[in-house]
Amino acid sequence: MTGQDRVRHLDGAGEQQVAAASPDGAGALARGERSIDIADEDTVDEVLSGLREAGVGVGSEVAAGRLQVMTKRESYLAEGSFDPDRMMAFLDTATQAASDAGFEALAVTGEMSWILECDSTIDQLFRYEAMLNDYIPAQAIHAI
Numbered sequence: 021m022t023g024q025d026r027v028r029h030l031d032g033a034g035e036q037q038v039a040a041a042s043p044d045g046a047g048a049l050a051r052g053e054r055s056i057d058i059a060d061e062d063t064v065d066e067v068l069s070g071l072r073e074a075g076v077g078v079g080s081e082v083a084a085g086r087l088q089v090m091t092k093r094e095s096y097l098a099e100g101s102f103d104p105d106r107m108m109a110f111l112d113t114a115t116q117a118a119s120d121a122g123f124e125a126l127a128v129t130g131e132m133s134w135i136l137e138c139d140s141t142i143d144q145l146f147r148y149e150a151m152l153n154d155y156i157p158a159q160a161i162h163a164i
Contacts, residue, residue, distance in 0.1 A: 058094075104144055
């Protein structure tokens with residue numbers, strides 16, 4: 021898998037994002053990867069429903085530590101604002117934890133419409149994306 025294959029961006033909202041991301045999350049679990057899905061607080065149930073529709077046993081995957089569904093406030097906005105360095109540290113820790121637990125890789129799906137409603141600048145987002153472009157090809161991680 022190349023770095024180009026490891027990063028995809030999804031446009032659209034709600035159902036379109038869930039429809040695109042759910043098969044990817046199901047595929048990650050089937051490949052022996054840990055999956056972290058970052059959703060808006062209002063779409064967590066949609067994400068879980070989409071995973072179920074894709075054939076994922078959500079309860080057992082969560083209980084086994086293979087699947088984690090988080091909100092933007094637990095990840096991107098963990099301390100009330102977006103900080104690219106903090107998010108990269110989060111991803112680095114999560115990638116290492118997945119590796120230490122014996123997973124082939126970490127698959128991350130992140131919903132980012134929150135950027136339109138927060139005080140973060142577009143420059144912070146571009147910086148984060150550039151950091152991801154450098155980080156992902158060298159790590160056992162892929163992201164949408």
